[in-house]
Structures are given as structure tokens and as C-alpha cells.
Amino acid sequence: MGGGRREDCGVTGRGKSIRLDFRYRGVRCRETLKLEPTKANLKYVAALRGDILRKIAKGEFRYADFFPDSPRAGLFGSGRAGNLLVKDALDDWIRGHRQDVSLATLHEYRKTIRKHLIPAFGDIRLRLLTKAAIKEWRASLEVSPKTANNILTPLRQMLRDAHEDDLIDKNPSATIRNLKVVTEEPDPFTPSEMKAILAQLDGQVLNLYQFLFFAGLRTSEVIALKWEDIGTDHIRVRRAKVRGIIKEPKTASGTRKVKLLQPALEALTRQKAHTYLQGEEVFHNPLTGRAWASDKAMREAHWGHALKRAGVPYRVPYQCRHTYASMMLSSGENAMWVAKQMGHANVQVLFNRYGRWIQDVDPDAGDRISEVWKEAK
Numbered sequence: 001m002g003g004g005r006r007e008d009c010g011v012t013g014r015g016k017s018i019r020l021d022f023r024y025r026g027v028r029c030r031e032t033l034k035l036e037p038t039k040a041n042l043k044y045v046a047a048l049r050g051d052i053l054r055k056i057a058k059g060e061f062r063y064a065d066f067f068p069d070s071p072r073a074g075l076f077g078s079g080r081a082g083n084l085l086v087k088d089a090l091d092d093w094i095r096g097h098r099q100d101v102s103l104a105t106l107h108e109y110r111k112t113i114r115k116h117l118i119p120a121f122g123d124i125r126l127r128l129l130t131k132a133a134i135k136e137w138r139a140s141l142e143v144s145p146k147t148a149n150n151i152l153t154p155l156r157q158m159l160r161d162a163h164e165d166d167l168i169d170k171n172p173s174a175t176i177r178n179l180k181v182v183t184e185e186p187d188p189f190t191p192s193e194m195k196a197i198l199a200q201l202d203g204q205v206l207n208l209y210q211f212l213f214f215a216g217l218r219t220s221e222v223i224a225l226k227w228e229d230i231g232t233d234h235i236r237v238r239r240a241k242v243r244g245i246i247k248e249p250k251t252a253s254g255t256r257k258v259k260l261l262q263p264a265l266e267a268l269t270r271q272k273a274h275t276y277l278q279g280e281e282v283f284h285n286p287l288t289g290r291a292w293a294s295d296k297a298m299r300e301a302h303w304g305h306a307l308k309r310a311g312v313p314y315r316v317p318y319q320c321r322h323t324y325a326s327m328m329l330s331s332g333e334n335a336m337w338v339a340k341q342m343g344h345a346n347v348q349v350l351f352n353r354y355g356r357w358i359q360d361v362d363p364d365a366g367d368r369i370s371e372v373w374k375e376a377k
Contacts, residue, residue: 013037087122093158104247109154131172145179186322196310207271212320214263219295225282329357
């Protein structure tokens, strides 16, 4: 970033782009250009801003000539006619953020906009969208609080940006709070339930779930695991597959080295006969002969039937991860080590979720310091 920042002249370097700032028809206008903020590029954008200001002063400025894809082109009557509609604002927003989020997140945003937001608000003029309309629509959604919050996320971000860019006088979503989400308590399988489930499985499916029970990985991490990630006594977790899309872990702690416990190692050893020579994903769906597309496919293919035959109350495969945590903590393994194995950001997350499985304090705790005191006399 050779040139630094040039806020004094309305040109600012921001990450991997440059924002220029000017006023037109009494409105503050800010446009972001996908240019590295080098000294040369900052100088170029400063000259561009100067040209814009000269044309404004002469009454010759047409917004669409400089920024044809900007929503302000419609706002000022050049480009798209009339006031901007919510669907157009959402379309502009998602195109402007393609490089700012992961492919998985971008896919979810597009899906949410197409399925929920455009049918609800698409033909409303952006300036006329109200807080009451948003809240009333959210209340009509027949989804969980967490899903409702996720559905609103692209709309919230678009409205925030529109307000910052002076496209709207007030952000109608600014004071709408997220719905309270109650975290579902872990419901791990008992050792006898785990054995009963595994007894109903065979082949690749048995290998998959035995590994899940004894590796502590998330289901999305397991189906993205490749043979190149497997060491002699450990595995490296560095990706996840969500709805068929590969993504990196959200946090640094999510990328981790996990010790291979004996039951997990045995499952991998058996699995080699099925997929090792292909050199890619470790676990495949035997019904398709290809890598698992999602954890939903895992649930639907074999899991539910195995639990029924085993006489075990249904829980989702993710509870295998909770089972791993409960087994490790109940057997007295170090909580910090377990937290690192599972990819938790800190040990407090582990205590909050799995505290009741941590072994009771040693009844002789505190006696050792008394012995030290005696020896010191």
C-alpha cells in the first residue's frame, strides 16, 4: 500500500479498494473502486474526483457516466429511472460484496435474497421501507429464531450501507434486535447406545460413524477430510463442507491438529480399502460412490434407520461430537486438551457446554499443599 491514505482530499484507501467522497445535489456521495490503494492509484482517483467536481461546478456531471452500476445513478435520475427499489438495492449490494465473504456465505446470501427478501420487499421503494413492515414480516416467518435472524442479515447489511451512503435518511432496521436464540443442550449417546448403533452398521458407513464418535470433529469437517490430511498419529483439520461448498474454518482455533485415538485409527485403516487410491475425500456415500455432499445426506442415507434398529432415541449425527466430549471429560482427560482437540476458541466454551461431564474434584484436592507446608517446617 505504497500511497497510504488521502482523506484530506476525499480519497481514502480501504483494504484492497479506494473510496472517493464528494457532494452532489446536497447529497454526500461515496463510491468504492476496486483498486489497490497504491500511490499511483490514489493519485489517479484524486484526479478523477477533481474531474467530477469540475463537471458538477459546470452543471455537466451525469452520475451514470462515471458510476453506471451505482444505485445512486438511479437516485439522481440517470441510469435506472425513478427511485431505487429494494430488489435493485439488494442486487447492487450482493454484487459489491462478492469478494468480501466466503463462497459459502455468498451462496447463502443469494439464496436468502432470492427466496425470502425479494418476494417480501422487492417491489417496495427503498426509501419507503419501514421498521414496522420488517418486524411484521419477520413475525410471519415459520422458522426458528436463529434462521429468522440469518434471513434478515443481508437486508440489515444492505440497509446499513444504504444509510451510510445517504441513499436513505434513516436505517429502518437499525433498532430491530435479533430474536433470542436458545442453544440446544448437548444430548450425547451413552456408551451402550453408541455400541448398539455401531452394531447396526457395516462397511463405509460403520467406518464413518466410528470415526465420528472418536475424533470429535464436526460433521461438516469429517465429510471434507482428505487423505492428505491424515498422519500416522494425527489428522489436520483445515476445511469444512457446508451444503456442498468447501470453506475454511471460521476461527484460527478451527484449523487444528487432532490426535488419532485408536478406535478412529481403526476406522481409517478399514476405510483405506474403499477410497485411499482415489486420493481425495476419505469418506464416501456408498449409495452414490462419491464424497458426501452434506451432513444432511448423511442423516437421510443410513443414520435414522440404524438408530431405529438399535432402539436408540433419535438424535442428529452431530451428537457424535458431543458424545466424544462427554467421554473424554468423564474419563478425566485434561479440559484444555479436549478444547483444543475440538477446535474451541477457549476452554470456557467447553466448560459452558459440557461442564456437567467434567469429573468431580479429587476428594484429596488441597492435601498436597498441606504436605509441602509440613515439610517446610
